[in-house]
Amino acid sequence: MIKEFNTLRDDEIEVLLKAPVLVSILIAGADDKIDKTEIHQAVEIANSKQSRAREQLIEYYKEVGKDFKEKFEQIVNEMPDSPEGRSEIIGKELRKLNFILPKIEHKFAIKLHASLKDMAKKVAEASGGILGYMSVSYEEAKLMELSMIDDPSDY
Numbered sequence: 001m002i003k004e005f006n007t008l009r010d011d012e013i014e015v016l017l018k019a020p021v022l023v024s025i026l027i028a029g030a031d032d033k034i035d036k037t038e039i040h041q042a043v044e045i046a047n048s049k050q051s052r053a054r055e056q057l058i059e060y061y062k063e064v065g066k067d068f069k070e071k072f073e074q075i076v077n078e079m080p081d082s083p084e085g086r087s088e089i090i091g092k093e094l095r096k097l098n099f100i101l102p103k104i105e106h107k108f109a110i111k112l113h114a115s116l117k118d119m120a121k122k123v124a125e126a127s128g129g130i131l132g133y134m135s136v137s138y139e140e141a142k143l144m145e146l147s148m149i150d151d152p153s154d155y
Contacts, residue, residue, distance in 0.1 A: 002059050004108045012100045016112075019097060020046055020064050021071045023116050023146065026090045027123040029083055030139040034076050041126040043069045045119060054111045083139065091148045098150045109152035120144040 005013050024042035028034045046068045049061040079086045101109040124140035136144065 002063060004060075004104045008100065008103060012096075012103070015093070015096045015100055016060075017064055018071060018075075019094065019112075019116055020049075020061075020119055021068060021075060022090045022093055023120050024072060024123050025075055025079070026087060026094075026143055027120050027140050029076075029079075029086050030124075030143050031083060031137045033081065038123075038126075039069070039072055039076075042072060042123055045122050045126065049115070049119065053115055056108055056111055057115055060112070087143065094146065095148050101150070101152050102155060106152065113146075113149060113152050116149070117144070117146055120146055 005016065008016070021042075024046070025034065028038035028042055046061065046065055050058065050065045053061045079089060101113065121136075121144055124136040124144045
């Protein structure tokens, strides 16, 4: 169990553990259908965060990584095919973080928010451009700031 989550309900913990999956799906599917390459890229990014995340988040990403691919595929299968439909549902789910992040240790919340934005950026860069690198589509750029999640450093 992640010590920063001790005061949270199970449903709040589930939202926090699903957040990287939702962010990945939101960005990977921003401009079209989500393909196997994008699933693979999202899994690789999530796996790399288990050892390269900010120190306080490593335990969190190890927990997230346990079933990342399974959650990713399950959620994609439950989502509408249209990017707009997915964005609406995922945005609503990610907005729940605005009520959960203030309940956890402030520095952890700030680091987690920054890490989710970093993940969005990496997924966006991985899924576009020449040979799939270093280009972000207009649709991805609109979403990768994760404006639906309030910045914990503001409170």
